[in-house]
Amino acid sequence: MSDLFPRLTGADSRAALFVGDESWTYAELAGAALEHVVLLEQTGVHRGDRVAVWAQPDLSTAAAMIGNAVAGVATVPLDPKLGLGELSHIFRDSEPKLAFCAERHEVPHEMAGVPSARAAYSSESASLPPLQVDDTPALVLYTSGTTGPPKGVVLTRRNIAANLEALAEAWEWTDRDTVVHALPLIHAHGLVLGLLGSLRVGGALHYVPRFTPESIGEALVDPRHEQTVLFAVPTMFHRIAEAAEQDSGLCEALRQPRLLVSGSAGLSSREHERIQTLAGRGVHERYGLTETLINCGVPASHAPMPGYVGPPLPGVELKLVDDQRQEIDAHDDQTIGEVVIRSAAVFAGYLNRDDATAAVLDDDGWFHTGDLATRTKEGAIRILGRRSTDLIKTGGYRVGAGEIEACLLEHPSVREVAVVGIPDDDLGQRIAAFVVLRPGQSEDPASLTSFVAEHLSPHKRPRDIRFSTELPRNAMGKVQKKLLGG
Ligand code: MLC
Numbered sequence: 001m002s003d004l005f006p007r008l009t010g011a012d013s014r015a016a017l018f019v020g021d022e023s024w025t026y027a028e029l030a031g032a033a034l035e036h037v038v039l040l041e042q043t044g045v046h047r048g049d050r051v052a053v054w055a056q057p058d059l060s061t062a063a064a065m066i067g068n069a070v071a072g073v074a075t076v077p078l079d080p081k082l083g084l085g086e087l088s089h090i091f092r093d094s095e096p097k098l099a100f101c102a103e104r105h106e107v108p109h110e111m112a113g114v115p116s117a118r119a120a121y122s123s124e125s126a127s128l129p130p131l132q133v134d135d136t137p138a139l140v141l142y143t144s145g146t147t148g149p150p151k152g153v154v155l156t157r158r159n160i161a162a163n164l165e166a167l168a169e170a171w172e173w174t175d176r177d178t179v180v181h182a183l184p185l186i187h188a189h190g191l192v193l194g195l196l197g198s199l200r201v202g203g204a205l206h207y208v209p210r211f212t213p214e215s216i217g218e219a220l221v222d223p224r225h226e227q228t229v230l231f232a233v234p235t236m237f238h239r240i241a242e243a244a245e246q247d248s249g250l251c252e253a254l255r256q257p258r259l260l261v262s263g264s265a266g267l268s269s270r271e272h273e274r275i276q277t278l279a280g281r282g283v284h285e286r287y288g289l290t291e292t293l294i295n296c297g298v299p300a301s302h303a304p305m306p307g308y309v310g311p312p313l314p315g316v317e318l319k320l321v322d323d324q325r326q327e328i329d330a331h332d333d334q335t336i337g338e339v340v341i342r343s344a345a346v347f348a349g350y351l352n353r354d355d356a357t358a359a360v361l362d363d364d365g366w367f368h369t370g371d372l373a374t375r376t377k378e379g380a381i382r383i384l385g386r387r388s389t390d391l392i393k394t395g396g397y398r399v400g401a402g403e404i405e406a407c408l409l410e411h412p413s414v415r416e417v418a419v420v421g422i423p424d425d426d427l428g429q430r431i432a433a434f435v436v437l438r439p440g441q442s443e444d445p446a447s448l449t450s451f452v453a454e455h456l457s458p459h460k461r462p463r464d465i466r467f468s469t470e471l472p473r474n475a476m477g478k479v480q481k482k483l484l485g486g
């Protein structure tokens with residue numbers, strides 16, 4: 001398909017989006033997106049510019065993102081819970097011409113130098129012009145590295161189309177499917193797969209604005225849907241399983257979807273088994289990164305494979321390499337190597353960060369993920385961990401230890417700090433900060449947590465703050481995070 005969203009081109013009255021109690025057909029979404037294009041023209045935004053969109057749970061948010069694509073503008077999605085420090089970094093780095101916020105929501109933060117626009121789009125029916133699948137940047141997704149502030153991952157229309165095509169094949173994903181999810185509309189999972197994926201296959205998205213197991217259960221049995229597919233992170237599956245143990249209605253709801261899909265972090269075998277027991281059916285896992293989109297997945301035609309993320313998707317080349325970046329040709333499910341990926345979905349680079357791009361993307365187009373894995377003789381991949389203890393996955397969010405350390409070091413009482421991810425049944429990893437205070441200072445943990453909350457998103461707040469008199473260091477003076485549980 002050379003058109004990114006064919007169903008928006010020949011837009012019809014099939015349902016496209018359900019957000020809370022409201023819904024739009026394809027024709028209504030196309031009409032609203034064209035209204036956004038007019039707003040862009042009126043505010044002097046041009047093809048090739050970037051426009052930030054506050055990712056509020058609102059139909060107009062989706063219209064703005066699709067309208068941006070029509071105008072040849074890359075969307076920079078903004079988490080409404082962003083801290084001020086993060087937002088000013090994103091604005092400085094991506095220089096958006098405009099920050100759009102759906103009218104029914106307050107603009108979370110205004111910022112000098114970036115004009116703000118609010119609108120609520122109506123739903124006049126229309127069709128969009130075809131959106132050519134080419135190398136036009138479509139999204140800039142900010143994601144954490146081990147150190148420094150988040151980097152902007154530039155994804156093109158071709159990246160997105162290639163990955164969604166591969167997923168549609170693996171999951172037999174068609175226009176009969178309504179995806180149900182409650183993920184934030186700022187990352188690969190909720191935005192690229194959940195929203196753009198549903199629109200590309202011509203199916204629908206039922207977006208649940210605030211995750212609770214009950215609200216997911218209700219969406220799964222909504223009679224307006226022919227068949228559903230659930231997308232969720234492991235923390236959500238964990239909480240759904242906890243709730244379903246006390247709620248037979250929720251167990252019944254979990255039996256309805258055509259597929260239950262987990263990703264963004266590893267789903268433990270224990271949770272796989274719990275869902276299997278409660279729902280009488282298992283969870284299909286898939287594995288990806290913001291920079292590569294989804295690389296591996298258990299196909300819909302195959303039974304779920306607890307512990308494995310399946311084989312590479314169609315069109316994805318995957319190698320395991322050693323510390324010297326030499327290929328390891330092992331298919332024994334024992335030999336561990338770093339996963340490297342080459343595919344049409346691999347990103348165009350980090351915005352303004354050629355150095356960081358060169359560090360992960362080699363001259364032959366292989367992206368070095370930092371994830372460690374084994375491979376079976378059938379080619380199924382088992383993810384075992386990450387090279388760096390400084391990348392933490394908490395609730396499916398990727399968080400750099402360095403970013404939280406840098407924030408805490410700004411606190412006047414803090415002399416030294418080391419942040420690690422500690423295993424957690426609910427979140428996968430829980431953020432813990434080991435803090436050495438300046439002589440004579442005393443602080444309670446809550447004041448340091450609030451300090452982080454002033455600057456960074458809520459999910460980056462440490463759950464544990466532990467005070468000590470010194471941090472364990474090796475002979476070179478480097479903090480030994482392994483000794484701190486990281
Ligand atoms: C958090 N809270 C704290 C705190 N940390 N309060 C005090 N001290 C702290 N240290 C607050 C939160 O702000 C929230 O407040 C409340 O405590 C509960 O927090 P929580 O336990 O974290 O739960 P919740 O907010 O419900 O979030 C859980 C979740 C969320 C699963 C819904 O983590 C989530 O949406 N995860 C999805 C992440 C995602 O989309 N990743 C995809 C990346 S793309 P309040 O006031 O808000 O209730 C990718 C590629 C791929 O990875 O492969 O998919």
Ligand code: AMP
Binds near residue numbers: 266267289371386
């Ligand atoms: P992000 O850039 O936020 O998309 O995070 C990407 C990281 O999430 C990967 O590098 C993996 O470490 C992790 N990840 C995603 N999916 C899985 C999975 N199914 N199993 C284990 N880890 C995963």
